[in-house]
């Protein structure tokens with residue numbers, strides 16, 4: 001239980017685990033900062049799927065912790081990252097090693113409607129973005145059905161694709 005006021009640890013960060021047909025699923029949520037406990041990364045083994053859609057924010061201390069953690073993942077672990085949140089996509093575009101040896105399967109992108117101006121986040125699969133350059137991310141507006149386009153510079157937002 002958390003109470004308002006000073007915090008001495010990151011009670012805004014949590015990892016939920018479950019296992020399904022031999023694959024370990026880790027659901028990360030909240031804020032990755034200097035108080036986030038990422039020690040679970042040191043103990044990963046086998047097939048692991050890390051869900052990152054609920055990570056709200058990462059700060060510069062968190063980025064350092066994360067990179068150290070990812071580097072310490074045992075080489076025997078086969079890690080796939082899914083649902084990568086927008087804040088983490090931005091980090092992996094800046095930091096080549098952000099996910100180490102792991103593979104990114106899907107990621108969120110900020111989309112904007114060309115017709116009504118609505119913005120929303122949409123999940124895309126890396127495999128679907130392969131093979132065309134520019135990718136031309138597209139989705140359908142939830143409000144007016146018109147075409148939505150990436151609300152960012154594609155060359156920058158999808159720079160990470162070159163690494164996968």
Ligand SMILES: [Zn+2]
Pocket residue numbers: 113114115116117118141142143144145146
């Ligand atoms: Zn629209």
